[in-house]
Amino acid sequence: MWNSRVLAACLTIMAGSASAQECPPFFLLCPRPAEPRLEPRPQPGPPVVAPRDMAPSYGPSYGPRDIAPSYGPGVSPQYRGMYGPVAGEPFPIPAVPLSEVDPTYLRRPVSYPSNEPPGTIIIDPQNRFLYLVQGGGRAIRYGVGVGRQGFSWSGVATIRDKQAWPDWYPPKEMIQRQPELRKHMSRLQSGLGVAGGPGNPLGARAMYLWQGNKDTLYRIHGTNEPATIGQNVSSGCIRMLNQDVIDLYQRTPLGAKVLVLRSRVS
Numbered sequence: 001m002w003n004s005r006v007l008a009a010c011l012t013i014m015a016g017s018a019s020a021q022e023c024p025p026f027f028l029l030c031p032r033p034a035e036p037r038l039e040p041r042p043q044p045g046p047p048v049v050a051p052r053d054m055a056p057s058y059g060p061s062y063g064p065r066d067i068a069p070s071y072g073p074g075v076s077p078q079y080r081g082m083y084g085p086v087a088g089e090p091f092p093i094p095a096v097p098l099s100e101v102d103p104t105y106l107r108r109p110v111s112y113p114s115n116e117p118p119g120t121i122i123i124d125p126q127n128r129f130l131y132l133v134q135g136g137g138r139a140i141r142y143g144v145g146v147g148r149q150g151f152s153w154s155g156v157a158t159i160r161d162k163q164a165w166p167d168w169y170p171p172k173e174m175i176q177r178q179p180e181l182r183k184h185m186s187r188l189q190s191g192l193g194v195a196g197g198p199g200n201p202l203g204a205r206a207m208y209l210w211q212g213n214k215d216t217l218y219r220i221h222g223t224n225e226p227a228t229i230g231q232n233v234s235s236g237c238i239r240m241l242n243q244d245v246i247d248l249y250q251r252t253p254l255g256a257k258v259l260v261l262r263s264r265v266s
Contacts (some may be wrong), residue, residue: 105143112139160210165196
């Protein structure tokens with residue numbers, strides 16, 4: 001009889017309050033509310049790696065194991081190695097902060113059919129790429145910063161000179177536009193300029209473009225501003241990450257042909 005009364009009381013409480021989550025002190029005689037069903041936690045699958053563009057080895061600093069970066073968090077370890085600090089230089093070259101560079105513009109071998117002979121440099125300002133033709137429909141592609149509107153240039157030139165840690169001699173037109181440059185200049189071997197070093201806008205290497213016996217005043221050079229790669233920012237010169245311009249410098253002899261394609265930005 002007592003059990004019947006308790007059970008009746010329990011049923012009354014449950015029917016009277018749909019939101020009730022507990023029973024009275026005699027809960028041992030009441031049915032417990034059903035526990036929520038938990039779905040099994042999904043297990044992570046294998047990491048997704050961007051397809052590798054297979055290519056023959058291009059020398060000790062660039063080989064077929066250099067793959068395109070993952071477009072997930074961070075970039076591949078190979079790229080962190082390629083763009084790490086550079087040893088053996090007269091001035092420090094720190095690691096590239098890869099978070100500041102669009103992975104599209106990191107160095108890689110690519111398919112690039114061209115009628116130009118191996119060793120030719122082709123610059124595509126529209127897409128901010130520099131290609132070093134390898135032959136067999138292949139090229140090494142580098143991301144670059146190019147001239148902003150009004151400062152772009154196109155045509156065919158030759159690398160007449162190459163310099164490591166070059167001095168910089170701004171043309172007089174640039175000094176007129178930016179007179180604040182004078183405070184950074186001093187008397188150097190060839191006139192007023194900025195001595196080579198970490199604070200020099202030409203970075204760790206420079207290659208000088210000539211047409212015949214005339215200096216075009218355009219350069220392929222390094223930069224200490226990694227975030228500008230892939231941008232239209234310069235006064236016409238082609239800027240590269242210091243690690244990339246060193247790589248290109250080592251592969252490119254004097255007399256190499258440079259073809260700068262026309263850009264719609266001009």
